[in-house]
Amino acid sequence: MRLRLRLIGPVRLTGPEGNDRTPTGRKACGMLALLGTAPDLRMPRSQVQDRLWSQSPPAQGAASLRQAIRELRQALGDGLLAGNGWIGLDPAAVAVDLRPMTGPTGQPVEFAEGLDIRDPEFEDWLRDMRLSLEDRAPEPDVPLLVLTEPKGDSPSAQLLAGCVLEEASARAAALLPTRVVQAADCLTGLRIESLAVARPDNCALLLMVLRNHKTGAQLWAQHYSLSPLEASLRRVSACVTLTLIQAARQLMPGSEALYPHEDLFSFTRSRLLSADHRLKRFDGPVPQALRAFLRYTLLIERQAPDMREAFGEGEDLSRQACAMAPGDPTVLSIAALMKSWKGEVSAALDLARLACRMAPGHDLAHLALSQALTDAGRDGDAFAAVARVGFGPIAALGQPRWRLHMAVAQIRLGRLADAEESAAIALSHAPDCRPALRILAALRFKRGDVAGAAAAIETLRQVEPDFSLPLMASPEYPVRTLRRAGLLDVTRSGL
Template sequence: MSLVLRLIGPIRLMAGGDQDITPRGAKARAVLVLLAMAPGRRMARVALQDKLYSESPGEQGAAALRQLLRDLRLALAGHAGVLESGPGWLALSGAVQVDLSPGASAGRPAEFAEGLDVADPEFDDWLRDLRLSLEDAGPAPPSPRLPVLAVFEPEGADDQARLLGAMLVHEASAKAAELIPSDMIPGAMLQGRPRGQSVHAICLGSGDQAIIMVMLRDLATGQQIMTQRHALPRKGSGPALRQALATLTYAIVQAALRFAAPDQPIFPLADLFSFTRQRLIRADERLERAPEIGEGALGLSMRAYLRYTLILERQTHDPEARLAEAEGFLHRARALAPGDATVLSLSALLRSWKRDVAGALDLSRLALRLCPDSDLARHVLSQALTDAGRDREALAMALRAGTGPMALIGQATWLLRRMVSQMRLGQLDHAEESAAAALAHAPDNRPSLRFLAALRYRRGDEAGTVDALSRLRALEPDFTLDLMASPDYPVTTLRRMGLLDVTRSGL
């Protein structure tokens, strides 16, 4: 039976077109609203608790949320399946159509979630900001024609292995669905042969390990795209599970991009994490041509990030204008998704660029609290810690940041962050290794060549220095050693460490 959640005017959850199954409680309806408007229709339980029970102590708030969800499922009765859950998260099923079409109430335009009164300051602030952002945005754009990501429940006789498999498959799929983007649906609801892919897992027990075999298939052809094997310890599986999550998320994203149709709106992830003007502008143009993703919270954040890169890499003639554009994009993104970790992380990055160390620390820590496994939040927090002179903490955070799916996509960027932290601690040999690894992942990245030229010259490797400088001159036509020595050239760490002797080498 089709379900429609109407959010303009009084909240209504309708089944079959005319059956009103809206829960009566204000907080129960607030759960539906929060999930419907969250990226990927999914929220961490702790984030949901913060919105609805912000004034209750931690355990008391958690208990109240558990009771609220039990009551909501009972109220939904046979439709309780619209609430999907897993370890630490809750989601609204993709089977629910969210209706944001304009309406009228008493002869005036209807308000978003009209009449909803939860009496929690965090929720009230979120609702007010969202109403304002919807007023500014005007009518909602039509839903994009997104591919499907059908996730089947894992199979296997070993209960513990199957539980770990479910955690792995659902978490990785949800992250991938946001990055592609795609519509994530339960495999049981799959009908026909839509465009997209499916995720299957077979889970086996083997001594103290759970063996998770994951298969990806192209839905249109039935072709198997990829198989991955993950061995997770039954106990204490945290680090191993995080690594498996990153690897599987990356594989799902790459498979989706490989089979993308020409007209499919997708995030140009490789170009977004590149370093050259041509690729960055190409990414921006693709997002601008696809407003259904480019005007969403993640798309706006990514458009701000690529402008940050253009400024940092001296790839724009008007850095002030690009900075203003980036701030404008992030302002709009925060209005759409005020609690989104990616939006907050990139807002923190701009604060770092503007030398607002306290603001960058606050925003990146908030992002990490809202999404504790966000590799981007850790990456930006490492930058903020470096700005604050807390170099050991910055390196520890940079090392932890390199294990997520976004870090796998933008490996050069994450390796460069590690390199800067290592240099600040005097670990110059390790820093050189990180710079060389970053260059191997992205031969067009200039920062690694700048650092390699300086570090190789320091240890007397003249041939290596010449190679780095010649490659840098090819990528940066106006490059000179005098320019590198100037105070505005982006080698702050080399300058601080007294490692700019290469600029007087005459090479």
């Protein structure tokens, strides 16, 4: 696995698993910038010394260079090469990333951003390098969401529209990922226009139009009825969020600059691993947390060859994400799910509640809270939490997962017919969803539908190679809710 050296933006060196290995010294980072842009990734030692220590006596400069090389060796390991009078990076071990990037306002991100080395030779080189890279900066990889001020015939109608659009654009930006900007701050993106018309019942009619900000071409239009009630605002916000995500995906089909939503919420091992591979290319806490979430899915699906190793990887990724962004609701939600899997109910509750406080409308936070409340035996509260998820975009992007959590909550409350319906809907969206098949096998057998139970068991045998009814009855098999509710008679059926 290769190290990755990103030079657009702050100099950053990451390991194969996304862990930060950037040297702390500015001169060592300067050496990475020099070597990462040198022909064949190699430079004469004398040239490196002249660039970084041009004002030091030769002996002192040589000693400083040796110290910086030692620091680089700690970060790069075998990725740092040295020969007779030269040093360099091993291209087989280090991937240099010079892809153009855009910032929050749509402007190009600077090469070696923030690297301040007070040496005239290095400053001249850095200025020339930045100028040489300026002209190649493209438009943003992912369309910026260009939010305009809502128009309307009354302040109250404009206020309702503003609340919905601000929340929806922020959620869509987090899920794509991209940034929300104002129209005056960029030249390209998806422009969100709106008109709110007040109605006599304190409600409003919201007309929303999505345009190509650069050309003005209309891409989509829809109207909604808005009321001050929280449920109405959340429902419309979720619809707008999904529209923004779908518009970005249609403009950039198959783009690897977008999060892999279609695989992220899958229950198929190959698709989960594909999503993990794509997420490795993203920096930041949320991609790290999402990779932990993928391992959580592999665990509940019994699709990890080594369950202990998969949990350890997920826990490490979640811990790294929390260290980078301790207040991010997505990061906190996934950390809560990992704690739930580990059986640390109190910690899971604390993390999920914190995520909900940080973002009251965050549906993944309520999904994690529902799981933690279920583990705590607070079944009514768990159902209320998962019901809130139905108002958010996760319920549409990850319909099987939401329905699965709903089925668990309904079983806990004794609503078996509703639980069977929820599991059937989950299975219709994900035909290889093992938890849904387990629930359907148990509930169908409970109500006397032996043929239906047999069909679910047969499918389980196909998608879960080591499945057997005795295994399903064993204490370590992941059917805790069915076991607690006394719904494992199917394991003694001989089907």
